[in-house]
Amino acid sequence: MGLLSTKKVTKRFGGLVAVGDLDIDIREKSIHSVIGPNGAGKTTFFNCVTGFYKPEEGEILFNDHSLVGLLPDQIVRLGISRTYQNIRLFPNLTAMENILVGLHGHLHAGFFGIVIGTPATRKEEKEAAEEARRLLKFVNLAGKGDFLAKNLPYGDQRRLEVARALASRPKLLLLDEPTAGMNPRETQDMMDFIQHLRDELGITILLIEHQMRVVMGISETVTVLDYGEKIAEGTPAEIQRNPKVIEAYLGRGSTGEESRVVS
Amino acid sequence: MKQAIKIGLIGGVIEILLSLIGMVEAFSQRDIIANIISMGHALLLIVALFMGYLSAKRAAGTGSPKVLANGFISGLLLAGMLGLLVMIGSLINLRKVFINASPLLYSLLTFGLEKGTGVLLLIVIGAMSGFVAGIFYLAPGLLRRVLLISLASIVGAGVLQDLLRPTFALWGPLAVINEWLFTANGLTIQGAIGLFILIAAFFLFWSRKGSAIQTGFRQLPPAPQRILKMSGILILVFILLILPQVLGLFLSEVFTIVGLYVLLGLGLNIVVGYAGLLDLGYVAFFAIGSYTTAVLTSPELGFFSLSFWQALPFAVVFGIISGVLLGIPVLKMRGDYLAIATLGFGEIIRILVLSDFLRPWLGGAQGVGKIPKASIAGFEFAGPQQIYYLILAGCLLVIFVSLRLRDSRLGRAWMAMREDEDVAQAMGINLVATKLLAFATGAGFSAISGAIFASKLSSVYPHSFNVMISINIVCVIIVGGMGSIPGVIVGAAALVGLPELLREFAEYRLFVYGAALVAMMLLRPEGLWPEAVHRREFHEEGKEAESESPPESKSS
Secondary structure, three states, rough: OOEEEEEEEEEEEEEEEEEEEEEEEEEEEEEEEEEEEOOOOHHHHHHHOHHHHHHOOEEEOOOOEEEOOOHHHHHHOOEEEOOOOOOOOOOEEEEEHHHHHOHHEEEOHHHHHHHOOOHHHHHHHHHHHHHHHHHHHHOOOOOOOOOEEHHHOOHHHHHHHHHHHHHHOEEEEEOOOOOOOOHHHHHHHHHHHHEEEEEEEEEEEEEOOOHHHHHHOOOOOEEEEEEEEEEEEEEEEHHOOOHHHHHHOOOOOOOOHHHHHOO | OOHHHHHHHHHHHHHHHHHHHHHHHHHOOOOOOOOEEEEEHHHHHHHHHHHHHHHHHHHOOOOOOHHHHHHHHHHHHHHHHHHHHHHHHHOOHHHOOOOOHHHHHHHHOOOOOHHHHHHHHHHHHHHHHHHHHHHHOOOOHHHHHHHHHHHHHHHHHHHHHHHHHHHOOOOOHHHHOOOHHEEOOOOOOHHHHHHOOOOOOOHHHHHHHHHHHHHHHHHHHHHHHHHHHHHHHHHHHHHHHHHHHHHHHHHHHHHHHHHHHHHHHHHHHHHHOOOOOOOOOOHHHHHHHHHHHHHHOOOOOOOOOOOOOHHHHHHHHHHHHHHHHOOOOOEEEEHHHHHHHHHHHHHHHHHHOOOOOHHHOOOOHHOOOOOOOOEEEOOOOOHHHHHHHHHHHHHHHHHHHHHHOOHHHHHHHHHHHHHOOHHHHOOOOHHHHHHHHHHHHHHHHHHHHHHHOOOOOOOOOHHOOOOHHHHHHHHHHHHHHOHHHHHHHHHHHHHHHHHOHHHHHHHHHHHHHHHHHHHHHHHHOOOOOOOOOOOOOOOOHHHHHHHHOHHHHHHO
C-alpha cells in the first residue's frame, strides 16, 4: 500500500455524483497525475483529500491514518499540503508573511510568550524568518520577500504558492494545475521544479494537469477520471494507447491540446 | 466644457446645501484669520477651490488655456448658483422651509455689501477661485504640495486655536509668540503670513534635504543612532507626561476621551483590522468592563467594596469570558451575518443592564453611582488631569501588546484568516481557537477601557453604551486605516478629539462624519495612516540585533 490510498471514495452534490467509488493508490516518492475532461471530479477529489469536503462514503488513508472527518488544519499537520487551481495567496500579506503563515503549524509560541517576548519565542521567530528566506531562495524569489503577494507577477505568485505549501513540510504535495496560464518556457521551468522537488526533497507529488506535455513528461503514473469515475490508470505510455481514454476525450468532440493524447 | 459645467453645478448644489443647513452661518462665528476670513467663508472657498481643481483635472492634457477655462467656468457657475440663492432669497421668503436662510446668511454671502454689488463680488471671487485652482493644477508638483501644506496648516491653526493658545500662553517665551500669532478670535495677519512662510520654508528644506538627512541618520554607527532614537522617545514621553499640566482642565478632558477611544479602537482593531471579523456590538464589552467595576466597587449597591485595582482584573476576565461566549455562536458566520449577529449582542447587553429585572444588581435606568476613584500610594486619579495618566498607561500597555501580537505567529494567523479563511485553515490554522482568541483579546482591551471609564465618571448608566459607540469605534478604525496602530490614534483624534474641540458646531457632527466617511472611501480607502508593509526579508535582523542584543550588532 502506498503513501495515500483511497477506497471507494464517493462525494455527491445533491443527485450529482462528483466522485464515485474511487480507488487510488499513490506510491511514496512518485509523481502521480490525475487527468480528465472538465468536470470529471479532479478538484473535488483534491478537496476530499485535504478536508475541504467530507466524502459520503469510502476511506482515505494517509500513512495508515484515516483522513475522513478531519479538518483541513489537522490534515496539513499530518503532512499533506496543496496549491489551488486559481491562485489563492493571502493578497495583502507580503511574500515572506505568506510563507510564515505556511510555517504556522510548526511554531508553538503562545499568547503570553508572545506578549512577554520570551527567549524561546524570539528564537523560534528568528528561525522561522530564516527558514522563510531559505524557501524564498528555493523558489527563486529571493529579494522579493517584502512585496505584497498581490503585486507579484503571475509566475512568481504560482511559485510563491508552492513555497507556502512547502513551508508546512509536507510528505505529499497536491498541485492543482500548476502550469495553468504559463507560456512554454515557464511551463518547462515548472516541470523541472516539480521533478527537483521530488528528487531533492523526496516529496511525493500528486498533480492535476491539463497540458499533456507536462503529464506525459514528468509523471510515473497517470489516473484518468471521467464523470467522477476512474476509467484508466497506468504509465503515460499505456494511457496514450488506452481506447477508453481516447473515447473519453475524443467522444466529446474535443480539439486542440486534448487530441495530443492520441498523437 | 461639458464636464466643467457639470462639476460647477454639483459644486453649486454643495455650496447651497452647506448654506441652507446653517453650517456657513454657524462657522462664520469663528475667524481663521481675524477679521479677514471666517471659518464659514473658508468652507465655501475650499469647496470652490476643490471643485475648480477637479474641473481643471478633467481637461488634463488639452493645453493650459483649456484647463484654466475649465476651472474658471466651474467657479463661475458655482458662485452663480450661490448668487441666485441670494437673489431668490431676497424676493421670496425661504425661511418657511429653510429656517437657516436668514438675512445674516445673505449678508455673509454678499460680504455685508449691498445686494447687487455683493452678488457680483461673490461671482467674481468664485470665478477667480476656479481660475486659481486651475493655475494650481498646472503648477509643478513640489510647489503644489508646499502651497497645500502651508495653507492647510493655517486653516489647521485657525481651527485648533483653542488647543494651541493655552499651550503657548503658559510658558514665558512662548507667550510672546502667542500674542503675535493669535487674537482672541483667529490668527493675526502677520501671524498667518509668518506661519505660511515658516511651514513652506520647512517643507521646502525637508523635500530638498530630507532624504539626505535620513540616509545620513542610517549611516551613523548603531550606538549614536540608538542614542538619537532613545532621546526622541524620551522627549515624546516627557511631552506626554507634562501635557495635562500644560493644557488645563478642559483640554485634558478632551485627551482622556480620545484616549478611551484609542483603547477601544485598538481592541476592535484586533478583531476587525487583523482578524477581519466585523463586530458591530463591540460596545458590549465596554459595558461589561464598566458594570463589573461598578458592581464590585460601588458602596451604593453594597455587594462588594473592592478598590479599583482589585476590581480591574475581574473586569478584564469578565470581558474576556464574554468575548469567548459571543465568539462561540458566531464562529461559522462571515461578513454581513456576523455584523448583524454582533450588533444584536451589543443591544442585548444594553437592554439587560437597563432592565427592571436586574435592577437590584445593576441599578436599572438609574445606573450605579459612587464608584470610587483609582489611586496609587495616595495619588488619586480624580479629575481629568489625573485620569489622563491612567489612560495613558492603559494605551501604552495596549499598544505594546498589539505590536507584539502583530509580528507574531498569532498576528499572522489572524491576518491570514482575514485574507482567506479556507486557505488559512488549510495552512494549519485552527479557526476556532484563533477566532476566539481574537474576540477575547479585543474584549479584554475594551473591558480595560470600560473599567477606567466607570472610575472616571464615578457612575455608569445604560445609555452610555448605545450602538452609536460601536459605530463610532468602527469609524475610527476605518478612517484611521484598518489594522494600523498609528491609524487608530489618528482616527480617534480626528473623529473624537476634533468634534470635542469644536463643540459649538456639535449639531453638524453627524453630517460631517457621514461626509468624511464618503470622502474617505472615494479618495483614500486605505485610511489616513494606513498599515505599513512589514519589511522583514532584509530589515528585521539588523533591527533586532540593534535594539535587543548589542553583542551581535558588533559582530555583524
